[in-house]
Amino acid sequence: MGLEKAKIILGVIGADCHAVGNKILDHALSAAGFEVINLGVLVPQEEFISAAIETDAKAILVGSLYGHGEIDCRGLRDRCLESGLNDILLYVGGNLVVGKTDFDAVKEKFSAMGYDRIYAPGTLPDEVIADLKADLAKKGVRHG
Amino acid sequence: MGLEKAKIILGVIGADCHAVGNKILDHALSAAGFEVINLGVLVPQEEFISAAIETDAKAILVGSLYGHGEIDCRGLRDRCLESGLNDILLYVGGNLVVGKTDFDAVKEKFSAMGYDRIYAPGTLPDEVIADLKADLAKKGVRHG
Amino acid sequence: MELKNKKWSHDEFYAMRKDVLTHWATGAEVDFDEAVRYHATIPAKKHFAKRLTKAKKAGETLTQPRAGVALIDEHINLLNYLAEEGEADLLPSTIDSYTRQNQYKEAQNGIEESLRAGRSLLNGFPAVNHGVAGVRRVVEAVKGPVQVRHGTPDARLLTEITLAGGFTAYEGGGISYNIPYAKSVSLEKTIFDWQYCDRLVGIYAEHGVEINREPFGPLTGTLVPPSVSHSVAIIEAILAAEQGVKNITLGYGQCGNLIQDVAAIKALEQLAEEYLAKHGYNDCLLTTVFHQWMGGFPQDEAKAFAVISWGAAAAALAKATKVIVKTPHEAFGIPTKEANAQGLKTTKQLISMLRDQPFPITQEVEAEINIIKAETRCILDKVFELGGGDFAAGTVRAFEAGILDVPFSPSKYNLNKILPARDNNGAVRLFNTGNLPFTQEIVDFHREKMAERAKFEGRSASFQMVIDDIYAISHGRLVGRPK
Amino acid sequence: MELKNKKWSHDEFYAMRKDVLTHWATGAEVDFDEAVRYHATIPAKKHFAKRLTKAKKAGETLTQPRAGVALIDEHINLLNYLAEEGEADLLPSTIDSYTRQNQYKEAQNGIEESLRAGRSLLNGFPAVNHGVAGVRRVVEAVKGPVQVRHGTPDARLLTEITLAGGFTAYEGGGISYNIPYAKSVSLEKTIFDWQYCDRLVGIYAEHGVEINREPFGPLTGTLVPPSVSHSVAIIEAILAAEQGVKNITLGYGQCGNLIQDVAAIKALEQLAEEYLAKHGYNDCLLTTVFHQWMGGFPQDEAKAFAVISWGAAAAALAKATKVIVKTPHEAFGIPTKEANAQGLKTTKQLISMLRDQPFPITQEVEAEINIIKAETRCILDKVFELGGGDFAAGTVRAFEAGILDVPFSPSKYNLNKILPARDNNGAVRLFNTGNLPFTQEIVDFHREKMAERAKFEGRSASFQMVIDDIYAISHGRLVGRPK
C-alpha cells in the first residue's frame, strides 16, 4: 500500500510447457507483494522483452524445465541491452540443461550468458523471493 | 554304481552359522554322485583336516559367508600339507570378505592362500559340480 | 470445417495428406504402399500390438521406459541398452520438444549442435528430421517393439514418417497432447489433426497393418483425479475407434493411494469397454497402461527408487498391461542410460515378485471403482449431450464450459477452475469441483473427504493445501501436511 | 539345574553373576548401582523404549538399520551418518561374530588387525572387548536411541557390559539366538543363559530403568512360516516377562505375500497380548518389528531397491512399530555406510508416503489372520502341555519332538523335518508339516495350497520346489517357478 508494487515478468521459455512451477511461483510472488506479469509457458525471448518494456518491469524470471534451456536462454541479455533494458535483473531457474549435471558447471554457463541468479532444480519460492527483495533493495527499488 | 563315489568334505568355516547354502550344496553334490561328508556350520580348520584324513577325501569345500573368511581361511593349505594331505583340492566360496568388494582382488588373495578355486557370492551349485568333475578327472579320479 | 466424430473419407484424408507431406523435406520419403509391405516384414516379437495382446492374455505387466536422444546411432545404442541391461519389454522413442512444436529447423539445429558437442542437446529423438530411412535404421537395429512417445499437438507429419518408418505403436491424442502441452492451440484444431493421425492408423489397419494407439493418460501428471483423465482417455478411444483404430491402450497416472490406483485401472478398463460398446465400436482390443508417479520427484536417488517401486507395485497389483517407468534421475534431468536401466530393473523385480499376488477387490476398492465410474459417467454423458450426440464437438464445448477441466493445464482452452487435493488417506479428490457436471451426492462426497482432512490438520482447505500436495512426494510424503 | 519358567531370585542371579563378570577382563568394569545412575542421565530422545512407545501411540513406523564396525570412533561415525544422512529413527550396534561365539580373543585379534589394516575386518562391533567405558563413548556420541543386535547364544557378559554401558534396548532370546545361530548348544543351556539376561533387564526395571527387549523374529530368515516364528516369539516374550521384562518388541521376517505379511503382524500383536494376559503378564508394553526380506537378495542394486521397497511397503501397510532395513549391498557383503543410508532413505520415503493409507482388513487378510492364529495356538498350547504347564521346559521337549521346528536351522537340537514352500500366490506354506501339532483341517489346508501350486506348475511338490523358492527372490521372482 502506498508504495507501488515492483513489476516482475515471469515465464517459461522456448518450446517448454511445464506449467506447475510457473503457477506456484506466480502465486508465491504475488503473495509476497510483487506485481507479477505471468506470460505462462511457451514464451519466446521477444515476448519477455516486449512485456518488460511495456510494463517497466524490474526483473525477468525465466523458467526452463525441459532440458533445452541452454539453447533457449542464450542471447536474452543481449536482447535486453539492445532494447534499452540496461538495468533489468535476469533470473533463470528450473532443470536448465539436459540430464543430471553438476550444478556449479550449469551456474557458470548461465552466469556467462548474463543471468544474475541461477537456480537449481527444485528451488522453493521462498529462496527466490528473498533474493529478489535483496537485489531490488540494492538497486534502490522498494515494494509494498 | 560299480565305481566308488569320490568323497568330498563340505563345511562352513569359523564362527559362521549360515546353513542354507551349505544344505543346498550338500543336496546338489550328492545328487551329482559325490559322497558328501557335510560338517555343517561353525567348523574349525582342524575338523576339516581330520575329516579329510579319516575319509580319504579328494576335496575340501570351504564355505564362508559372514565376512570373516579372510581371517578364518588363512593357513588351511599349510595344515593340509602338514597333515600329509598333499594332493587334496581346496575350494572356497561364499561372501568371503567384509563388504562389497571387487571379486578379482578377493580371488587373488585366496589364491595366494592356496585355494584351487574361489567362488563369487551367489554361485550356483552347477558351476561347482562341473569344476569338481573336471578337476578330479585331471587328477585321474573318476566317480560314479 | 465442422468438427464431427465421423470417419474421414479417403478423399478427405488424401487431400490433406498432400499438404502434410510438404511440411518438411523428409515428407517426400513417405510411400504408403511400400510402407505396408515393409510392415509385413516386421517379426511378431517386435510387434507392439501383438506383444500387448499376449501380455493381456497372460496377465503380465510389461515394462517400458521413456528414452530418446538426438542422433540415430546413439538412439539405437540407448534403446538396446535398455532392452538388454534394463530388461525392458517394450521400447519407446521419445521425441524432442522442438519436433513436438513442429519447429523442425530448431530440431535440425539441435542435431547439428549435438554432433558438435558429442552429446545430445535435444531432449528426445527428432524423428521427422531423421526421416523414414533414419527411423527404419532404428526399428531394424532395435531388439524389441518400439512406440513413438511425444506430446505433439499437430503430429500429422510425425505420424506419417514414423509409421512409414515401421513403428508399431503411437502415443497421443487431440486432447491429451494439447491440454497438457500447449498454450494457445484450439481443441478444434488438435482434435481435427489427430483425426488425421487416427485415420492414418485406420487406413494401415484396412491394409492389414495393426498399429497400437495410446492416448496420453496422465495429462499434466499433477493431482489429476481419475475421473478427469478417464473421461479424456475414453473420449480419445472413441475418436480413434471411429477413424478405424483397432488396438488401443488406455492410460492412467498413479495418484499414490493404492486403493484408488487399483480401482482406477479396473474402472478404466470396465468403463472403456462399456462406452465403446455402447457407441458401436465392438472390435477394438483394449489394454491398459499405468504411469509411475508423474509429478515432482524427490532429488535423492534412494528416495526416487522408493517412488518408482511404489508405482511398480501399484501397476502390478492393479494388473495393468504395461507400466511406464521413471528413473532415479527424474528430479534432475533426462536420465543417463544407466539410470534409466536402474528404474526398469527395480520395476521388473517388483512386478515379477508381485505377479502371483493380485490385489483383492475389497469393499474399499469396490467403493472407489463405483465413485470413479459415477463421476466419469457424469462427465462423459454431459459431453455427449453438449455435442448433440457427438463426442468431438461435445469435447470442445465441454472444455469451454469447464465440464472437462484438467488441473494445472497451461492451455487457455482449459477453464482451470477445478482444484484437486488429497484426502486424509492420500486419494486425490477435489476441494473445488468447478463446473464438473457431478451429482450433488458426488459433490458432497468430495466436500466431506476434504473436510475430514481439513479437520485432521486443523486448517481449512485452501490453495496452500494444493501447493503442499504438489511438493509432498518430492519432500517425502504423500499428503502435504502442514509442518 | 532344572529349567523352569520361573523368576530367578536375587540370590540365584548374583551367584551366577560373580562368574559371568570374570569371562573377560572388561567384566570388572561393571558396577550396577553406578550403571543405574548413569541410565538416569540418558535423555528421553535417546531412550529406545520411550521412542517405541511414542511411535506405537502415533501409528508411526520407525526405521532401523543394522550396523557395526570394529573400532569405536568408526562405529560412532557410522551410526551418526546413518542417523543424519540415512534419517534412521533408531540405531543399532550389530555385534561381530567372534563376540557372538564368546571368542573374545579372536575379537581382540580382529580389533588389532582392523587397526593395522585401516578398515574393519570384523563384521560387527566387539562390545565386550571395548568394555563399559568404550560402550559409553558410543552411547554418548551417537544421536539416537541405540540397541544391541547380535545372535549370541550365551550373551550374559555382553548384556552386562552393554546395559551398564547405557544401551536402552537389547535383541535376542534363548531360542531365537540359538536355533538359527548355533550347531551344538543345547536349548536348555541357551534358555537358561537368556533367563540371566532377561533377569538382568528385570532387575534394571526394578531400579526404574526401562530397557526394551526384542526376541529375534525372523529366525533363519528363509521361508519361515509365520506360525513357527510367532510361536517362538511369544514363548520368548513369556520367558522374558517372567523375569521381569516390561517392554517387549516382537518381530517377524517378511515372507513377501502382502496379505500374509499384513496378517502376520496383526496376528502376532493380537496373539501376544492374548497369551501374555492368559499367563498372567499384564503389565508389558508390546510393540512390533517387521524385518525386510531376510533371505537371499538379488545382486543387482536396482533390484535390491525393489526388494527393500516392498519390505518397506509391507511394514507400513501392516503398521509395524519399526522396520529393520536391508541395503542394496545385501547380496555381497556388509554395506558401506552410503549403501546403508540408501536402504534407510528408500524405506523412509515409502513409509512416509504410506503412513496415511492403512491396509484394509479385508476378508483375505482376516482369513490369513485366522489361519496363523489357529496354527500358532496349536503349537503354543502343545508346548505348554509338554512342559507340564511350563513354557521353558516345554520348549526343550517341543524341539526334541519337532513340535517346534525351524526350517534350515543349523542346530542339531532342531528336528528339521518341516519343509516350507510357497503357495501359488507366494504365501509361505508347508509342503511337509512334519510333527507340527496341527489339526487335520490345518494339515489339509497346507496340502491343498501346495497341490494348487503343483498343479499350476505341472510338477509335484518336492525339495526342488523348496530350492527354487530359496533362489526365487534373488533371481527376480517370489514363487520359484520351473523354467
Ligand code: B12
Ligand atoms: C509434471 C512434469 C511434466 C508434465 C508437465 C505438465 C505441465 N504442463 O505442467 C508433462 C507430463 C506434460 C511433462 C512433459 C514433458 N517433460 Co516433464 N516433468 C514433469 C516433472 C515430473 C515435474 C515438474 C513439476 O511440475 N514439478 C513441480 C513444480 C512445483 O516444480 P518445478 O517445475 O521444478 O518448479 C520449481 C523449481 O524448479 C523452481 N523454478 C522453476 N522455474 C523457475 C524459474 C525461475 C526464474 C526460478 C527462480 C525458479 C524456478 O521453482 C518452482 C517452484 O518450486 C519433472 C521432473 C521432476 N521435477 O520431478 C519432469 C521434467 C521437468 N520433464 C522433462 C521432460 C524431458 C519432459 C518432456 C520433454 C517429455 C519427456 N521427454 O519425458 C515433456 C516436455 C514437453 C514440453 N514441450 O515441454 C524433464 C526435463 C529434463 C532435463 N531438463 O534434462 C524432467 C526433469 C524429467 C526428467 N528427468 O526427464 N512433464
Ligand code: B12
Ligand atoms: C539368511 C542369512 C542369514 C541368516 C542365516 C540363517 C542360517 N543359519 O542359515 C541369519 C539371519 C541367521 C544370518 C545371520 C548373520 N548374517 Co547373514 N545373511 C543371510 C543372507 C540374507 C542369505 C544367505 C542365504 O541363505 N542365501 C541363500 C543360499 C542358497 O545362498 P548362499 O548362502 O550365498 O550360498 C550359495 C553360494 O554363495 C555358494 N556357496 C556358499 N558356500 C560355498 C562354499 C563353496 C566351497 C562353494 C564352491 C560355493 C559356496 O553356493 C551356495 C548355493 O548356491 C545373506 C545375504 C544374501 N546372500 O542375500 C546374509 C549375509 C551372508 N549375512 C551376513 C552377516 C554379516 C550376518 C551376521 C554377522 C549378522 C549381521 N551382521 O547382519 C550373522 C552371522 C552370524 C554368524 N555367526 O554367522 C553378511 C555377510 C557379510 C560379508 N561377507 O561382508 C551377508 C552377506 C549380508 C550382508 N550383506 O551384510 N544371516
